[in-house]
Amino acid sequence: SPSADGASDQVVTRGLQRPELKLWRTGVSKQLLSPAGADNKLNLFLVHLEPGGSTGDELYTHDGEEAGLVLEGEMMLTVDSETWSLKTGDSFRFASRRPHRFSNPAEDAKAVVLWVNCVTGA
Structure with missing residues (x-):
C-alpha cells in the first residue's frame, strides 16, 4: 500500500539523474x-577513486554502518589499525564508528566501488 506521502517517496533513480556529490x-x-528522501536510513553510492585518490591520512568516524563491493580496480581500506588491499570482486562491512580511511x-587506474551507508538509530 502506498505511503501517506507517496509523492515524496521516490522509488527509482534513473542513471542520467544521479546526483553527483x-x-x-x-x-x-x-x-x-x-x-533521496527525508527518512532515508539506507543510501547506495557509486564511489569513484582516481589514481592516488584518498580520504586523507587521518582516520575518521561517523554514525552508522557501511558496506561495499569493489567493481573495478583496487582499494586500500583501513579500519582501526588494520589495512586490507581489496580488488575487483572483494567486499567489506564495518561499523562507521570505527576509525577508517580508504x-x-x-598510479594509472581508477577504482569504482558500490558503497552502502546505513544510518542506525534515529
Missing part, C-alpha cells in the same frame, strides 16, 4: 544511486 576528499567522487593505491 562533491567531496572535499582529493580524487574521490560519489554518485547517489538511491532516491584510498586507491594505483
